Structure formats: structure tokens, C-alpha cells
Amino acid sequence: MKVYVVDNGGQWTHREWRVLKYLKVETKIVPNNTPFDDLKDLDGLVLSGGAPRVATDANLMGNNGVYLERAEYPIMGICAGMQFLSEFFGGQLGPSEVPEFGHVGLKVLDHDDLFKGLPDEFNVWASHNDEVKKVPEGFKVTATSPTCPVEGVTCLTRPIFGVQFHPEVENTENGPQIFQNFLDIIEKHNY
Amino acid sequence: MLGVEDFVNEAIEDIKSKITGKAIIACSGGVDSMVAATLTSKAIGDRLLAVYVDNGLMRKGETDEVRTMMEHMGINFKIADAGEQFFAALKGVTDPEQKRKIIGEKFIRVFEAEARSFGADTLVQGTIAPDWIESGDGVRDTIKSHHNVGGLPKDLGMALVEPLRDLYKDEVRDVARFLGVEASERQPFPGPALAVRCLGEVTPENIEIVREACFIVEDEIRKAAAAGKMPLPWQYFAALLPTRSVGVQGDRRAYGRTIVIRAVESVDGMTATYAKIPMDVLDVMATRITNEMKSQVNRVVYDITNKPPSTIEWE
Numbered sequence: 001m002k003v004y005v006v007d008n009g010g011q012w013t014h015r016e017w018r019v020l021k022y023l024k025v026e027t028k029i030v031p032n033n034t035p036f037d038d039l040k041d042l043d044g045l046v047l048s049g050g051a052p053r054v055a056t057d058a059n060l061m062g063n064n065g066v067y068l069e070r071a072e073y074p075i076m077g078i079c080a081g082m083q084f085l086s087e088f089f090g091g092q093l094g095p096s097e098v099p100e101f102g103h104v105g106l107k108v109l110d111h112d113d114l115f116k117g118l119p120d121e122f123n124v125w126a127s128h129n130d131e132v133k134k135v136p137e138g139f140k141v142t143a144t145s146p147t148c149p150v151e152g153v154t155c156l157t158r159p160i161f162g163v164q165f166h167p168e169v170e171n172t173e174n175g176p177q178i179f180q181n182f183l184d185i186i187e188k189h190n191y
Numbered sequence: 192m193l194g195v196e197d198f199v200n201e202a203i204e205d206i207k208s209k210i211t212g213k214a215i216i217a218c219s220g221g222v223d224s225m226v227a228a229t230l231t232s233k234a235i236g237d238r239l240l241a242v243y244v245d246n247g248l249m250r251k252g253e254t255d256e257v258r259t260m261m262e263h264m265g266i267n268f269k270i271a272d273a274g275e276q277f278f279a280a281l282k283g284v285t286d287p288e289q290k291r292k293i294i295g296e297k298f299i300r301v302f303e304a305e306a307r308s309f310g311a312d313t314l315v316q317g318t319i320a321p322d323w324i325e326s327g328d329g330v331r332d333t334i335k336s337h338h339n340v341g342g343l344p345k346d347l348g349m350a351l352v353e354p355l356r357d358l359y360k361d362e363v364r365d366v367a368r369f370l371g372v373e374a375s376e377r378q379p380f381p382g383p384a385l386a387v388r389c390l391g392e393v394t395p396e397n398i399e400i401v402r403e404a405c406f407i408v409e410d411e412i413r414k415a416a417a418a419g420k421m422p423l424p425w426q427y428f429a430a431l432l433p434t435r436s437v438g439v440q441g442d443r444r445a446y447g448r449t450i451v452i453r454a455v456e457s458v459d460g461m462t463a464t465y466a467k468i469p470m471d472v473l474d475v476m477a478t479r480i481t482n483e484m485k486s487q488v489n490r491v492v493y494d495i496t497n498k499p500p501s502t503i504e505w506e
Contacts, residue, residue, distance in 0.1 A: 050330065102500060127500075171464065
């Protein structure tokens, strides 16, 4: 299975690569201006977080939009990656009411996909200045927290997922399982 | 770590193919550079010279400790005494990024000179993932310029080999244990050394204060861990603040410096939580620092922030 990581300049992009490597999939970090044609034979894609403030620095998000438009395989956006996909499909972003740095108490609203088999509440780590203010039509909110209403989204019609927090860092509980659930989704999608 | 043995074999083969002549390795005595030195030594044997730079900013007793480790390893090594050069270059500098860049550049100049006299055309460094990630690049913000990345000049006249670039500290330690590297359990100590624990200007006097305070913090935390009072944190040290505050010592007014106690738990250094030090251990440290260092320090504070939003070191 081949799942690459699109580098949007995150501090933890390389951690995403590490988690995927430990889950024994073929993986690689690619710049976010990589032409889609070079990525069309993948089985899945992770859109990393990054320093860009998506709402205003969209130009720094390279070809993320092209991947979302053209890829048929599952995609998971993390932090800025989730913000970008939310805005791309018609949602709205804005500065966080309460910025989250470090520990966040996550509340899972939907256990169908990324949070399959996980507890209703667990500790995760986040690091963001902006948040999704309005979820795009055709998406559901899958997780929330006391300080950020939209901690996770899933598209109802395509295999596209997002998390605002960072499942790739050591301090996030169940992080590798969230990635494994994403890989299971890819497995099923290909089957 | 997954496949430690495979990693070691591949790294050695890769180093063999990249280094055909002689090489020097920048060696601080920490786990990263000692693992890189061991791998490189296995690949090219005597064509390697390990260079430890005594920059005047190392911890108490550190240079002797590293000398002993190098002797045990049985590799070619040299200790370059460059303390005066570093202090001269840092005179009047207070900006953390400027400090890091100056230190990085000084290191390189020392390595260049040593490479010339050894006849080496390659520089090996124990750079690991957080070093280049936090140093920033085209798409990534610069959190802090690590000396081994941000300090590299564009005109570096040597080939650069970095066998550990994709590893984090926990993985390097696994490789170290596999290879039997003596430094495997040493706590992380950044390249710019005590300079980034001395906020404000880096003078020999300020470095001496933070060196002694670091020694006391390390000593008391090690003792407390050995006594079962707390787990040994991932990293633990003191930092010196550039401010002064009022105190009273033996009925006399004091106006002295402030020491911060910093200890964290982490796996990879990319996220960290502050270590919960028992109150009685904090108490012993604060009393010992303010008594033994009464002429310099009259206040001790305890850093209780995680990474993010702070970083492990203060600069």
C-alpha cells in the first residue's frame, strides 16, 4: 500500500511519515507543488499541517486543491490540511475563538471512520491559530472539544477526512490507531 | 524502532559509498554524534577523525567525560580548545537566533581548520530530524536555527554526510543500544550548549552561573530519581534569566539573578510535557542554588509549560 504525505510545511509532517512507516506502508514526503500526475498511482494521501494561515495564505498550499479535485483514493487532511479541504469544498475558516496549543480533551461524535473502536473521549494534542467556522455542505463533524467546535470532519460522498488536532504526535492518545483506521478505509476502498 | 539492524547495515553501506577519502565528524559526546561516529568508524575506520570542540559553553566536567568516552571507543579524536574564540564572537549578542548562527558558524570554522590539517574532504554530523525540521526551509517556519543546520555556510567546502537525518532521539537511542554506544542514555544537550540557557549576553561570568546551577539541578534530580522519588525526566537543566529581583540575605538587601528549573518528559523532542518534580525535590534545589550561589542568585522559578506552546530550551 502506498500512502504519501504532502508537505505543507508542518513541524510534524515528518512525524506523519514516521507513523505511516511504522504501520508498514510505503510512504514518502512530497512537496505540495508536486504535479498530481506524479501522485495518481497512490492508494491514499495525507495533507499535512503547516505554518500557512489557510484563509489568507492559500497560495502557500500549492496543489492541495488539485489533489482534492482529482484523486479518487482516500485523503486525510491534518490541521491546516483539514482547514484547507474544508474551505476548498465551501466551508468557512477564521481565527480560533480559543487557540489550542498542546493538550485538548477530544470528544468523538462519530465512530464510523477515523475514530472506529476508539473511546468517546480521549486526550489529543493540537497547535493551531485558526479553525473551521462553517463545515462545508455534504460534510459531517466527527469530533469536537470544549475549545474548538470542529476537531474532525468527514465527507458524506467521497472518502475525504480531516482532523484539526495532530494524531501523529506522541502525546496524542490513540494516534497510531487513527492512522490505522485511515489505512483500513483505504484497504476497503481499493477492494 | 523498526528494523534497527537493517538501519545500521544500510547506513554503514551508504557511508562507505559516500566517503571515499578522509572525513571528520563533529562530535559533542551526545548520543546523536556518538552514534554517527560509531557508524562512520565502522564504515571507514581510521580515515575518520572525531573532533570535539570545547567552546567554553559546556557543562561542568563535560570535556573530561567526553574525552574518556572517546578513549573507550578507540577512534581517532581531537579536542579543539576554542572557548576564547566563541566568547569573543558572542560579545554583546543577545538575540537567540543570532547567537545560534554565530555558534554554528564558529563550529564550522573550527571543523574546516581540523579537516584541512587531517586532509579530510567530508564533514559527518549527527543531525537528526528535529534539527532540520525546526531550522526551517522553503515551506517550514524557523522555530530555532539548530547549529548544525542553520549555521552551515553556503560556501561549505566539504561534502556533508548525515546518516541520522530521518531519526528522532528515541530511535537514535535504540541504535545506540544496539551498537553498545556508551552515550546511549545521556540526556539531550543542544549544540549551542549553555549559550541558549543564558538569556541575554553570553559572558564567561554568566556561563559560570548557569553551569553551576545546571550542575545542581542535574545532581539533585538524579539523586531524587535514584531514590525512587520521581522518574528521571527526558531532559532537565537550569536556565539563567537576564533580569534581577530583590531579596534579603542575612538581614541585607540582595538584588540578584533568577534561575529557572526546566525538566520535561518527551519521546522525540517534537512535543513535550513539563516533568512533575515533587515539591520536596524542588525545595532542595531552590535552597541549594540560592545558598551555594548566594552572590549571584536569590530567586528560583519552575517552568510548567509544555511544548507546544513553548520549546524545551528557552532559546
